[in-house]
Amino acid sequence: xxxxxxxxxxxxxxxxxxxxxxxxxxxxxxxxxxxxxxxxxxxxxxxxxxxxxxxxxxxxxxxxxxxxxxxxxxxxxxxxxxxxxxxxxxxxxxxxxxxxxxxxxxxxxxxxxxxxxxxxxxxxxxxxxxxxxxxxxxxxxxxxxxxxxxxxxxxxxxxxxxxxxxxxxxxxxxxxxxxxxxxxxxxxxxxxxxxxxxxxxxxxxxxxxxxxxxxxxxxxxxxxxxxxxxxxxxxxxxxxxxxxxxxxxxxxxxxxxxxxxxxx
Numbered sequence: 001x002x003x004x005x006x007x008x009x010x011x012x013x014x015x016x017x018x019x020x021x022x023x024x025x026x027x028x029x030x031x032x033x034x035x036x037x038x039x040x041x042x043x044x045x046x047x048x049x050x051x052x053x054x055x056x057x058x059x060x061x062x063x064x065x066x067x068x069x070x071x072x073x074x075x076x077x078x079x080x081x082x083x084x085x086x087x088x089x090x091x092x093x094x095x096x097x098x099x100x101x102x103x104x105x106x107x108x109x110x111x112x113x114x115x116x117x118x119x120x121x122x123x124x125x126x127x128x129x130x131x132x133x134x135x136x137x138x139x140x141x142x143x144x145x146x147x148x149x150x151x152x153x154x155x156x157x158x159x160x161x162x163x164x165x166x167x168x169x170x171x172x173x174x175x176x177x178x179x180x181x182x183x184x185x186x187x188x189x190x191x192x193x194x195x196x197x198x199x200x201x202x203x204x205x206x207x208x209x210x211x212x213x214x215x216x217x218x219x220x221x222x223x224x225x226x227x228x229x230x231x232x233x234x235x236x237x238x239x240x241x242x243x244x245x246x247x248x249x250x251x252x253x254x255x256x257x258x259x260x261x262x263x264x
Contacts, residue, residue, distance in 0.1 A: 019188060025094055026184050030202075033087045033176050038205030045208040045215075048145055055211045056142040061151045063165055063250060070155050077152070077161045084168035091172075091180035098187075105179040106235035115232075120240030123228065127221050128245040138213025145211050149253040162250040170242035177203050177222070178229050178238060196226045 014022065030036070048058040066076035092102060102108070111117065138144035152158045177199055185195040200222030207218040225238045 014187060022184055022188055026181065029090060029094065029176065029180065033090070034173070034202055034206050038202060038208070041206045041208040041215075045211065048209075048211070054142065055145055056139075058145040059148060060145050060209055061148040063150045063152055063162060064148075065151065065153050068153075070153075070157075073153070073155070074157050074161065077157075077165065081161075081164045081168040084165075084172040087172040088168075088175040091176040095180055095183060098184075100183065105175075105183065106229065106233050107175075107179075107239075108236070111236050111240075115234060116236040117240060119228075119232075119234075120237040121244065123225070123237055123241035124244040124248075127224065127241065128248065131217050131221070131245070134213055134217045135210075138211060138217075143211050144213045145209070147210055147214075150250045152254075158254070159251060162254070163247055166246035166250055167243045169246055170239045173203070174225070174235055174238040174242060178226055179235055182226060182230070192230055196223065196230065199226045 027035075044060075045055070048055045051057065063077070065073050067073040092107075095105060096102075135144060135147065139146065150158075150162055152161065181199050181202065182195040185198060186192065190198070200219045203222035203225075204215045204217075204219035208215040225241075229235060229238060
């Protein structure tokens with residue numbers, strides 16, 4: 001075993017049976033997680049483009065209320081968090097079954113300030129600020145739907161639920177789309193660049209519901225995050241950066257939407 005392009009794996013050539021197993025593993029994971037989400041998002045983009053008013057006329061709520069009853073709505077939100085946590089757990093379990101524990105993909109038990117937190121905040125700034133600018137420009141040009149990051153009713157649990165959602169999103173995406181997918185493709189013999197491209201395109205696909213701007217922006221994010229992981233073999237910075245971006249988007253929108261005019 002040796003560190004290569006972001007992870008460690010067997011250097012031995014997999015048998016035909018092992019290759020088939022890995023391919024089926026990837027297919028099944030994508031069918032129940034972000035691959036199916038990508039197909040849904042693509043259909044949503046087509047539907048938006050064909051609807052009266054086009055993409056510009058559509059509004060997408062990322063964290064909508066699911067019930068008029070506070071307790072039931074909270075349970076719906078927690079179920080969404082649990083689903084994402086399950087996706088992350090599935091990716092981690094399959095990697096562990098393949099001989100790669102969390103530490104080997106950069107999820108050590110201890111989060112370190114210099115190697116995890118600080119790089120995570122830098123990545124959040126590099127991705128988050130241009131991402132917001134890209135969204136505002138794309139929306140103004142009619143290439144993006146109107147995104148409502150948070151539309152939960154004003155319950156006492158609203159802010160904690162949004163933070164939980166941001167954290168669940170970040171863990172699920174970085175484990176499955178970066179660590180799991182890139183590692184398993186590399187085991188099949190894909191080059192580091194080819195595996196990175198597949199990961200970035202997958203990330204962009206399930207954000208197509210935001211319009212072409214959102215999809216392309218997330219492809220760029222996928223390239224940056226994936227390459228960082230390949231170079232450092234540390235996944236915590238990606239998780240922390242992603243959670244920070246989503247948390248600021250959710251909470252910032254909740255606080256600012258009634259006080260600024262530049263938010264769509």
